[in-house]
Every structure is written in structure tokens, then in C-alpha cells.
Amino acid sequence: MANITDLGVAEIRDGFRAKDFSAREVAGAFNDAVAGAEALNCFIVTTPEKALEAADAADSALAAGTAGPLAGVPLGIKDLFCTKGVQSTAASHILEGFTPTYESTVSGKLLEAGAGMLGKLNMDQFAMGSSNETSYFGNVVSPWRRNDGGNTPMSPGGSSGGTSSAIAAHIVPAATGTDTGGSIRQPAAFTGICGMKPTYGRCSRWGIVAFASSLDQAGPMARSVKDCAILLEAMAGYDPKDSTSLDEPVPSWETALSGDLTGKKIGIPKEYRVDNMPEEIDALWKQGTEWLKDAGAEIVEVSLPHTKYALPAYYIIAPAEASANLARYDGVRYGLRELPDGANLQDMYAATRAAGFGEEVKRRIMIGTYVLSAGFYDAYYTQAQKVRTLIVRDFDNAWAQCDYLLTPTAPSAAFGLGDLSDDPIAMYLNDVFTVPSSLAGLPAIAVPGGLDKQGLPLGLQVIGKALDEQGVFNAGLALEERAGFSARAEKWW
Amino acid sequence: MVSEYRIQGETGEWEVVIGLEVHAQITSKAKLFSGASTEFGSEPNCNVSLVDAAMPGMLPVVNGECIRQAVRTGLALNAQINLWSRFDRKNYFYADLPQGYQISQLYHPIVGEGAIDVPLDEKDPDGEVKTIGIERLHVEQDAGKLMHDQHPTMSYVDLNRSGVALMEIVSRPDMGSPAEAAAYVRKLRSILRYVGSCDGNMEQGSMRADVNVSVRKPGGELGTRTETKNVNSMRFIQQVVETEARRQVDLIEDGGTVVQETRLFDPDKGETRSMRSKEDAHDYRYFPDPDLLPVELTEEFVAEARASLPELPDAKRHRYEQELGLSAYNAAVLTAEAETARWFEALLTESAAAQKASEADVAKPAANWLISELFGALNRLGKNLDESPVSHEHGAELLALVADGTLSGTLAKQVFEIMLETGDAPAEIVEEKGLKQTSDTGAIETVIADILAANADKVEEYRGGKDKLFGFFVGQTMKAMAGKANPQVVNELLRKALDG
Amino acid sequence: MSVDTETVLRIANLARIAMSEEEAERLKPELNNILGWVEQLGEVDTSGVEPLAMVIANHTHMREDMVTDGDKRDEILANAPLAEHGFFAVPKVIE
Known part of the structure; x- marks a missing residue:
């Protein structure tokens, strides 16, 4: 039998049910893998006892015939999710030591379905970053290295970098991510795995530390499209505690998976051919087009004319929302409190927030505060929201011509840790292909397509219509089946 | 109609311009965005949900009853109901504001312009009436409470009120005297209590006003206004207007300028002072709350809200005069408070039944007895109508005993005194004490x-x-x-x- | 539009982030760089375009007016840096 830690969600689920192995064996194997991968710094907190506890419950449930759909499957949970009784920090100093008395809806649904928790995954602080270098708890290192024989530590992408690295390193079979402007898809592309951002409102945001409320969505990350479909089924669903949650039934995405795209039209948005894009990415994009044609789809060129304005609009809207969402971290009710001698209340706020937030978080709070401040609101925020309307319209127009859009996931392969940390805008440009669909709330999946010359993974993205997760999964599956991506980072940790 | 009220300064007379922002707690069991209780006087931090404490990842979900009550109130204020409204975040840092922003409505309030008629002299209901414009009514969260006197170096934070639903009712700057300001608040309070959207309890803070005052030479340009926050009684509202107008006149006449600022009223000293702690908070950076969807109402919803409104004080007063033949004064007294009218109408129904007469026939003696006898007695006892030892059933019985000749006026007074003491039924008292009038x-x-x-x-x-x-x-x-x-x-x- | 050090300090104060003049100096070009970049939005003709009010078509579900929460003071105070007598405690506020 294959090594248990090489199995994905479906395989573990099915093997557990077939009694090929017990849930306890699975949990033990992954706990060991996690413990042996400290060099990757994927976890902020590990919870081997929780994983074992859930495994024992799964084993008993199986015997009793009450095993849930994810029974026996251990998962990683991004540290943006509040987990009851387990420190939840959003990788920040200001929330260090914060132990929620509640469980986020999404992680709660996974546990309810029988899954176990291996630990809380490292990430960019408050999900702000594209390289996992803004965590208070240190950089996450990708298991991937360039094939130049050097040991340059590579970025796993961000903000769900602990998630992507852990999955690529096979120390977790799958995990939760969150995506605000590409935080599931870009790290998935950087590490050769799959990541699905569902339609805005599919997954409840209740209990997830908020970054930008109108954009934040939880989603699954795993090594296959099918595993993503299985997880999303458990994560999604209407939640009356989240006003922006969609009251829609959750389809059985796994059952309806099909890589046959006969009769479907795939749009290729011409504005996504950006300057300075590596030739290999362009080549992979063309290859992806061929794969989808092979799956029966028809290819059409479409135009999304406001694409170039998506990133600047995003970098007004997201920081503006964040500046208010992060105002609650003030040292009064939880988390860090800095109280210099003689400090009054307002001094305490300022000292606490100065000490508790990292540089990128402060930068975004400052931008967000500025664009909302008196005299600037209309020029920045209102204009950005109008542009957002135009971006939504672009997609609506495209849907008149096609069913899905195919694009690269990121404009480059992974870069070395530290390579872009001095240039915020260069870092922001990583999300150039993922941000437009985030602004429009559309479902989108990242699927690995191949390796570049340096031996690093590259990904393709499929964007679908609102609520058409099935179509997105299916197109993703068509790519996956043809790409046959089986490359794996060689273990060095 | 221009108020006659003037401040006498060294350079001549000054007019006062007053606008009020009344914060009225919406009557609801649960808070505006959480399921925690709104009960007054609970142990600290017991009526607090994770949402009210702004724990990470917590989200607001609007309480439909609060929206309904705001719409009913808007209708009672003859105001425009906006079928599309939205909540915004008002950003500032304070220890009583856990989220770091208050969820309120700036750009698209649920209720737009309206107006109410305010009698300028309470004692003279047929006298002058002034129409005070309502600019808007919006729904927002209340803040928590800070306690400053329990520890020498610390303030304590109680979040029980955090997230309780408020209506902010913003008037036009249509008032010109302390009396007009008080009359407006009195009328507003009466309407809210009729509607049942706010209990109007000023001592418990269910209703409080931010008082905007400016002064100008008669007919001149509007002056700079100050806003005195959280004034919680009719008397204080009048005092704030008086002292603040006087302060501004003195300031201007001494060559100074009025600064647009937030002030605080000190009832002990009877003066207002600048509120330094909030001075830097003026850039509130309002923007639409992305955690909430727009509030979209249907015409049916508004129609249902309208149908659910009770007869309002002005309509009731006219009916009492026209259909029941009451004097304008009596009608005004009986309709000023929803509770009084309710009590009177119960008394009326029971009197009519007991005397087998129409309500119009029994209305005058019932009104006279309630206003001169019962109110007089309650006043002596220091009690409210809802604490009356005499029930309306017993009141009706007493009136019937007078009407059928069983009791003379003098005997009725004796029986009433005993009713006040014992709470017994008048017929029983007459029987026991042998107070029956004889026609033998x-x-x-x-x-x-x-x-x-x-x-x-x-x-x-x-x-x-x-x-x-x-x-x-x-x-x-x-x-x-x-x-x-x-x-x-x-x-x-x-x-x-x-x-x- | 570009920000000067004074504006950076004013924004930092609005955001309640303690900042020295040196830090503000250092942050100034970064912020100006980002602001200059986002200002390209000004090129877009948005006349007659409404700002986006809702990402995905949805309607407000209102909660019923029922007490379903609260009465959990221990939970509320569990993570407090300083709590006394059932209250959160903060440096004394003078109003």
C-alpha cells in the first residue's frame, strides 16, 4: 500500500470506509509528518491530540454506522479561522494568545462532517500578502526548490501559504484556505496544487477573522479537483449568522464531476496577456486552451476591458474595508495590550496597534484610512466601487459569449523569499489574474499545469459564472486529466 | 412662525436657532444586530453576545423588528419611507465602541423628510401650533457604557447596551426657544409612545437628545452651532438652550467666535463644557458596511406597518372633542400620553356598559372625574396612572353609582377616598360602610x-x-x-x- | 495627490497607530507610491455608473426579535487583558 500521507481526501475517506486503515493510523501518520516538517514552518500551532481525538471518534462512528462524509480525514485549518479552544491569531502578534470560545461556521462544518484538525496553518498576517512573509510567526517555506541545485528558500505564495506548502509537502492531505484577492489560487499555483475560491456567499464568513468583508471567501485547497469538490461540499451552505451568505442549496459537486466539456464555450480574455509575462506562462495558457478543446469545448476570444483597473480598485476597496475591520484590535477585550507608563486610553490603542500589527498590515490600514478620510472618499472609494461595477459588467458581457474563462493563475512562478519584499506594488501584481474575479465574487479554481524551466509549478485558472461551481470544477477536472501533473517537491526538510 | 424668544445682549437682541437629534431606543427584545437581550439593569456584560463584544470574525444580522418599528415611526412622523436604505460604518475609537465603528446610516437612511405639529403652550391646545420639520430618521447601534468612579486609575467597560437599537431622529433647525425645544421633544415622545417604538423613558436613557444651538441677530445669517450631547431630560434640554445661547452671545459680544464642537452638559453646575476627548474624532470615514446587504422594503411591508399604527395623539384629540364633546383642554390632557388615553378609553367603555348609555353620554363626567379626582389624588400620592390603586373598572362602577343616584357627589368623594386607601370596589364600600344615599x-x-x-x-x-x-x-x-x-x-x- | 509627513502622522493618529516622525518619513514614499498607482482609476469614465452595492445578488434575511444569545460573561471576558468585577478595565477616561 502507498504511504498514507500520499493519499488525498477521497482516497483516505474511501480507504477508511473500506477498513484498509483506521482513522487513528491516518491521524498518526499525518501527525508524524507534521512533526517532521518544522523547517517549512507551515503551522503556528499543531494539535495532534485533536487529530487523534477526531480519529478515534471516526473509528467508533464507522463501527456504529454513523460516520460522517469526512470521517477519518485529518485537515489543516488556516489560522484565519477561529477554532474553539485553540489559539487563533491570523498570524498576528496582536492576536497572539487569543483562544476563541467559538468555532467558525466553516471549520465547524468540517469537524461536524467527521474531519480532524492537525493544527492551525501559518499565513500572511491578517491574510495580507502574496508570499507568506508577513506572518508574525515567521515565513513559510515552500517545499519546492529551483532545479539549479541552490537552496534558495522559495515562497509558497500567500496569503494561504502555510496551507499550500503543507499540502504540497504531503504533511496534510488538504486544508482550508481563504481568498480575498487570490490568496487561495496564487499559493496553489506556486506549489502545484489545486485551490477553489467559491462564489462570494457560498461559505459563511462567520468566525473567520475579517480582512475585506466584500471579498473574503473560504475555500478548499487540496491536491486534486475532486478533493476540492468533496471539501467544498462540506464547507459551503447558507448560514443565517452571515448576512452575505447565499441561501442556495449545496449541490453534490463530487457526484456530478465530469471532464467532458462538449457544448461548452471557453473564453480567453485578451486583456490577460500582460506585459512582461514569462513566455512559459503564455505557452501553458495556450496548452490549456488545447486541453479544453480536447475535452470538447469551443474556444472564443472575449474582452474584459476594465481588467487593468481591477488591481488598483482592489487596493482601495480591500484596505478601506480592512481599516475598519481591524479597528477592533485595540487591546481592550482580547489580544495584545501595550500600556506605556502614564498612557491614557487613546495612547494605549496607538501603542497596542503599533506593536501588534506588522508593517504590511499597517501599510494597508494607513491606505484604507486615507482613502476614506474627509475629502478623499469620493475620489478614491466611490470611484473604486464604480470601477468595480464596470468590472462586474465586463464579466456579465463575457458570459453572453462563453461559459468559463481560462487564464493563467499568476503572472510568474514562485519567487524566492525576500525577492519582492521591498516592493509592495510588485508584490501586489502577483494577484493581477485573480483579483478581477474576486471583485466580481465569481467562483474560480487554480489547477497545476506543469513546471517551468526552473522546475517550479505553474497553474491555470478557470473562472465561472456565479454559483456555477460545478462548471468550474468540471473545467478544472478537464485540465487536470490532461495535464497529468504528478511532479512533487523532493523532500529536503 | 418666528419665535418671540430673544437673548438680550449688550449689542441688542439675539435669536436662537435650535435643532435636535433625538436618540430613541427602539423597543425590542433583542439587539439590533445580535440575539442578546436589551433588558435594562442587568449585571455588567451579561447581555452581551460575541457580536456585541466584536470578537474576531463576528458578523451582524439585522433584527427585523427594529426595521419595522423604524418604519412605523417614520409613518407616524408623516415622513418619507425609503424602500432602499443601507447601513454604514462610522469609524472612531472609544472604549465603549468594541468594533471601532458604529453601524449607522449616513448616506441612505431608512426614513427621509417628515414633519410634526407641536402645540407651543401645553395648557392651551387650541393655541398656536408650530410645524417642526424632520430631516431624517435612521437606525443605528448604541454604544456600551463606561464607569469612571469605581477605580482610582481605571475606567470599567460594560457592553450591555452595546448594539441596542436606536432611532436617531434629526429635526430641522426649526425651533427658536427653550420652550419650543421642550414642546417638540414632548410631542415626539408622545408619538413614539403611541406607536410603541420607544418607551420614552428618559431616566433610563431610552430617549436622549443632542442639542444643536446657534445664535444670530434677528433675521441675520445662521451662526456657528455647537452640539451638546446626551441631554436626558426636558428640563435639561431647556437649560442647555438657555445657557449655551447665553454663552455664545457673551462670547461673540466679547469679540470671540463660536467654535463648531461637541459639548457636554453638567447638570450640577447648569453649564455646558467642551468635550475634549472627542475633539479629534470628527473624521468618521463613513462607508457602506460590507457585512450587511442593503435593506430593501416592499410596498406591502410599508402598508402593513401603516395598518398596524394606532390612532395617533392629534387624531385622537380631535375625535375626543368632536365625537365625545370633551373640552379642548380635557381632550389634550387625556391624549398627551398613550397610557392616559388607553386608561380613559377603558373607563369609557366600562362606564357606558355599566350605565347602559353611549360613550358620548358618559364621556364628560368620566373625563372630569379622571382629570380632577383621580389625577389629583395620584398627584398627592406621587403615583403614576399605571400604579393607580383605583382600577378603571372600579372608576366606572363609581361613576355609575353617582349616575343612578345611589351616591351623591359628597358621598362619591368619601367612597373614592376609601377606594384609594383600600383598592376595594365602590359597591362593596357603599354596602359595608352604609354610605348609600337614601330616597326613603x-x-x-x-x-x-x-x-x-x-x-x-x-x-x-x-x-x-x-x-x-x-x-x-x-x-x-x-x-x-x-x-x-x-x-x-x-x-x-x-x-x-x-x-x- | 501626494501625502506629506504631517498627513502621514494625521492618518496614523486617525488609525490609532503610534508612529514616530522617522517612521512617518519612511512610510511617506511607500504610501505615495501606492496612492500614485491606484490613482490611475481616475482615467476611467464612470459617469452614470453606480458604485457596486452588492457583489452577488442576494437579499437581506432579517433575524427575529428573540433573545437567543448573551448570558455568557465568562466567555466574553475570557480573553480580556484586564477584567475586574465583571467589567473590562481600561486606563481611566476623562470625558
Whole structure:
């Protein structure tokens, strides 16, 4: 039998049910893998006892015939999710030591379905970053290295970098991510795995530390499209505690998976051919087009004319929302409190927030505060929201011509840790292909397509219509089946 | 209509311009965005949900009842209901504001322009009425409470009020005197209590006002206004207007300028002072709350809200005058408070039933008794109508006993005093204490015969033309009958005995 | 539009982030760089375009007016840096 830690969600689920192995064996194997991968710094907190506890419950449930759909499957949970009784920090100093008395809806649904928790995954602080270098708890290192024989530590992408690295390193079979402007898809592309951002409102945001409320969505990350479909089924669903949650039934995405795209039209948005894009990415994009044609789809060129304005609009809207969402971290009710001698209340706020937030978080709070401040609101925020309307319209127009859009996931392969940390805008440009669909709330999946010359993974993205997760999964599956991506980072940790 | 009120300064007269932002707590069981209780006076931090404490990842979900009550209130204020409204975040840092922003409505309030008619003299309902414009009504969260006096170096934070639903009702700057400001608040409070959207309890903070005051030379340009926050009684509102207007006039006449600022009223000193702690908070960075969807109402929803409104004070007052024939004053007194009108109407229904008469027939004595007898007594006892020892059932019974001649006016007063003390039913009291008025002609004739015999000289004088002595014989007879004789019967029998 | 050090300090104060003048100096070019970049939005003709109010068509579900929460003071105070007598405690506020 294959090594248990090489199995994905479906395989573990099915093997557990077939009694090929017990849930306890699975949990033990992954706990060991996690413990042996400290060099990757994927976890902020590990919870081997929780994983074992859930495994024992799964084993008993199986015997009793009450095993849930994810029974026996251990998962990683991004540290943006509040987990009851387990420190939840959003990788920040200001929330260090914060132990929620509640469980986020999404992680709660996974546990309810029988899954176990291996630990809380490292990430960019408050999900702000594209390289996992803004965590208070240190950089996450990708298991991937360039094939130049050097040991340059590579970025796993961000903000769900602990998630992507852990999955690529096979120390977790799958995990939760969150995506605000590409935080599931870009790290998935950087590490050769799959990541699905569902339609805005599919997954409840209740209990997830908020970054930008109108954009934040939880989603699954795993090594296959099918595993993503299985997880999303458990994560999604209407939640009356989240006003922006969609009251829609959750389809059985796994059952309806099909890589046959006969009769479907795939749009290729011409504005996504950006300057300075590596030739290999362009080549992979063309290859992806061929794969989808092979799956029966028809290819059409479409135009999304406001694409170039998506990133600047995003970098007004997201920081503006964040500046208010992060105002609650003030040292009064939880988390860090800095109280210099003689400090009054307002001094305490300022000292606490100065000490508790990292540089990128402060930068975004400052931008967000500025664009909302008196005299600037209309020029920045209102204009950005109008542009957002135009971006939504672009997609609506495209849907008149096609069913899905195919694009690269990121404009480059992974870069070395530290390579872009001095240039915020260069870092922001990583999300150039993922941000437009985030602004429009559309479902989108990242699927690995191949390796570049340096031996690093590259990904393709499929964007679908609102609520058409099935179509997105299916197109993703068509790519996956043809790409046959089986490359794996060689273990060095 | 321009107010006559003027501040006398060294340079002449000044007009005062007043606008009010009234914060009224919406009557609801649960908070605006959480399921925690709104109950007053609970242990600290017990009526707090994770949402109210702004724990990470917590999200607001709007309480439909609060929206409904805001719409009903808007309708009662003759205001525009906006079918599309939205919540915004008002950003500032304070220890009573856990989220770091208040969820409020700036750009798209749920209720737009309206107006109410305010009588300028409470005692003279037919006197001058002034129409005060309502600019808007919006829904927002209340903040928590800071306690400053429990520890030498620390303030304590209680979040029980955090997230309680408020309506902010913003008036036009249409008031020109302290009396007008108070009359406006009184009328507004009355309407809210009729509607049932706010209990109007100013002591518990369910209703409080931010008072905007500026001064100007008569007919001149509007001056710079100050905003005095959280004024929580009618008397204080008037005091704030008086002292703040006077302060501004003195300041300007001394060559200074009024600064647009937030001030605080100190009731002990009777003065306002600048609120430094909030001075830097003026850039609130309002933007639409992305955690909430727009509030979209249907015409049906508004129609249902309208249908659910009770008869409002102005309509009721007119009806009392026109259909029940009450005096303008009585009608005004009885309709000023929803509770009074409710009590009166119960009394009326029961009186009409007890006397087998129409409500219009029994309305006047019922109104007179309620206003002069019961209110007088409650005033003496320091009690409210809802604490009245005399129920409306018993009131109706008492009125019926007078109407059917069982009790004279004097006896009725005696019975009423006993009712106040014991809370017993008047019929029982009459029975027990034997206070029933007698119309037994035989008994009265016997008494009269004795009195005439004992006062033969006076009888002589009377018959000789001294008519005034008739009162003396009535008095003697009533006295001998211990006040229980039916005065009408006594009159008749005396005339017969004296005049032959 | 570009920000000067004074504006950076004013924004930092609005955001309640303690900042020295040196830090503000250092942050100034970064912020100006980002602001200059996002200002390209000004090129877009948005006349007659409404700002986006809702990402995905949805309607407000309102909660019923029922007490379903609260009465959990221990939970509320569990993570407090300083709590006394059932209250959160903060440096004394003078109003």
C-alpha cells in the first residue's frame, strides 16, 4: 500500500470506509509528518491530540454506522479561522494568545462532517500578502526548490501559504484556505496544487477573522479537483449568522464531476496577456486552451476591458474595508495590550496597534484610512466601487459569449523569499489574474499545469459564472486529466 | 412662525436657532444586530453576545423588528419611507465602541423628510401650533457604557447596551426657544409612545437628545452651532438652550467666535463644557458596511406597518372633542400620553356598559372625574396612572353609582377616598360602610317634621318671606340624615312641608 | 495627490497607530507610491455608473426579535487583558 500521507481526501475517506486503515493510523501518520516538517514552518500551532481525538471518534462512528462524509480525514485549518479552544491569531502578534470560545461556521462544518484538525496553518498576517512573509510567526517555506541545485528558500505564495506548502509537502492531505484577492489560487499555483475560491456567499464568513468583508471567501485547497469538490461540499451552505451568505442549496459537486466539456464555450480574455509575462506562462495558457478543446469545448476570444483597473480598485476597496475591520484590535477585550507608563486610553490603542500589527498590515490600514478620510472618499472609494461595477459588467458581457474563462493563475512562478519584499506594488501584481474575479465574487479554481524551466509549478485558472461551481470544477477536472501533473517537491526538510 | 424668544445682549437682541437629534431606543427584545437581550439593569456584560463584544470574525444580522418599528415611526412622523436604505460604518475609537465603528446610516437612511405639529403652550391646545420639520430618521447601534468612579486609575467597560437599537431622529433647525425645544421633544415622545417604538423613558436613557444651538441677530445669517450631547431630560434640554445661547452671545459680544464642537452638559453646575476627548474624532470615514446587504422594503411591508399604527395623539384629540364633546383642554390632557388615553378609553367603555348609555353620554363626567379626582389624588400620592390603586373598572362602577343616584357627589368623594386607601370596589364600600344615599321619603319626612317642630321661629320667618332660610333647613335635614339623604328628595319634601 | 509627513502622522493618529516622525518619513514614499498607482482609476469614465452595492445578488434575511444569545460573561471576558468585577478595565477616561 502507498504511504498514507500520499493519499488525498477521497482516497483516505474511501480507504477508511473500506477498513484498509483506521482513522487513528491516518491521524498518526499525518501527525508524524507534521512533526517532521518544522523547517517549512507551515503551522503556528499543531494539535495532534485533536487529530487523534477526531480519529478515534471516526473509528467508533464507522463501527456504529454513523460516520460522517469526512470521517477519518485529518485537515489543516488556516489560522484565519477561529477554532474553539485553540489559539487563533491570523498570524498576528496582536492576536497572539487569543483562544476563541467559538468555532467558525466553516471549520465547524468540517469537524461536524467527521474531519480532524492537525493544527492551525501559518499565513500572511491578517491574510495580507502574496508570499507568506508577513506572518508574525515567521515565513513559510515552500517545499519546492529551483532545479539549479541552490537552496534558495522559495515562497509558497500567500496569503494561504502555510496551507499550500503543507499540502504540497504531503504533511496534510488538504486544508482550508481563504481568498480575498487570490490568496487561495496564487499559493496553489506556486506549489502545484489545486485551490477553489467559491462564489462570494457560498461559505459563511462567520468566525473567520475579517480582512475585506466584500471579498473574503473560504475555500478548499487540496491536491486534486475532486478533493476540492468533496471539501467544498462540506464547507459551503447558507448560514443565517452571515448576512452575505447565499441561501442556495449545496449541490453534490463530487457526484456530478465530469471532464467532458462538449457544448461548452471557453473564453480567453485578451486583456490577460500582460506585459512582461514569462513566455512559459503564455505557452501553458495556450496548452490549456488545447486541453479544453480536447475535452470538447469551443474556444472564443472575449474582452474584459476594465481588467487593468481591477488591481488598483482592489487596493482601495480591500484596505478601506480592512481599516475598519481591524479597528477592533485595540487591546481592550482580547489580544495584545501595550500600556506605556502614564498612557491614557487613546495612547494605549496607538501603542497596542503599533506593536501588534506588522508593517504590511499597517501599510494597508494607513491606505484604507486615507482613502476614506474627509475629502478623499469620493475620489478614491466611490470611484473604486464604480470601477468595480464596470468590472462586474465586463464579466456579465463575457458570459453572453462563453461559459468559463481560462487564464493563467499568476503572472510568474514562485519567487524566492525576500525577492519582492521591498516592493509592495510588485508584490501586489502577483494577484493581477485573480483579483478581477474576486471583485466580481465569481467562483474560480487554480489547477497545476506543469513546471517551468526552473522546475517550479505553474497553474491555470478557470473562472465561472456565479454559483456555477460545478462548471468550474468540471473545467478544472478537464485540465487536470490532461495535464497529468504528478511532479512533487523532493523532500529536503 | 418666528419665535418671540430673544437673548438680550449688550449689542441688542439675539435669536436662537435650535435643532435636535433625538436618540430613541427602539423597543425590542433583542439587539439590533445580535440575539442578546436589551433588558435594562442587568449585571455588567451579561447581555452581551460575541457580536456585541466584536470578537474576531463576528458578523451582524439585522433584527427585523427594529426595521419595522423604524418604519412605523417614520409613518407616524408623516415622513418619507425609503424602500432602499443601507447601513454604514462610522469609524472612531472609544472604549465603549468594541468594533471601532458604529453601524449607522449616513448616506441612505431608512426614513427621509417628515414633519410634526407641536402645540407651543401645553395648557392651551387650541393655541398656536408650530410645524417642526424632520430631516431624517435612521437606525443605528448604541454604544456600551463606561464607569469612571469605581477605580482610582481605571475606567470599567460594560457592553450591555452595546448594539441596542436606536432611532436617531434629526429635526430641522426649526425651533427658536427653550420652550419650543421642550414642546417638540414632548410631542415626539408622545408619538413614539403611541406607536410603541420607544418607551420614552428618559431616566433610563431610552430617549436622549443632542442639542444643536446657534445664535444670530434677528433675521441675520445662521451662526456657528455647537452640539451638546446626551441631554436626558426636558428640563435639561431647556437649560442647555438657555445657557449655551447665553454663552455664545457673551462670547461673540466679547469679540470671540463660536467654535463648531461637541459639548457636554453638567447638570450640577447648569453649564455646558467642551468635550475634549472627542475633539479629534470628527473624521468618521463613513462607508457602506460590507457585512450587511442593503435593506430593501416592499410596498406591502410599508402598508402593513401603516395598518398596524394606532390612532395617533392629534387624531385622537380631535375625535375626543368632536365625537365625545370633551373640552379642548380635557381632550389634550387625556391624549398627551398613550397610557392616559388607553386608561380613559377603558373607563369609557366600562362606564357606558355599566350605565347602559353611549360613550358620548358618559364621556364628560368620566373625563372630569379622571382629570380632577383621580389625577389629583395620584398627584398627592406621587403615583403614576399605571400604579393607580383605583382600577378603571372600579372608576366606572363609581361613576355609575353617582349616575343612578345611589351616591351623591359628597358621598362619591368619601367612597373614592376609601377606594384609594383600600383598592376595594365602590359597591362593596357603599354596602359595608352604609354610605348609600337614601330616597326613603318616609324616613326623610319624619326627620323634616322634627326639624320644623324644633325650629318653629325659623319656619315663621321663612314663611314671612325670608327665602334664604331654605338652605338652613336643607343643611339641618342632611346633617340629621348623616349626609346620606338624596338631596333632590330632601328639597322636594322640604318645599312641600314649608310651602304647603 | 501626494501625502506629506504631517498627513502621514494625521492618518496614523486617525488609525490609532503610534508612529514616530522617522517612521512617518519612511512610510511617506511607500504610501505615495501606492496612492500614485491606484490613482490611475481616475482615467476611467464612470459617469452614470453606480458604485457596486452588492457583489452577488442576494437579499437581506432579517433575524427575529428573540433573545437567543448573551448570558455568557465568562466567555466574553475570557480573553480580556484586564477584567475586574465583571467589567473590562481600561486606563481611566476623562470625558
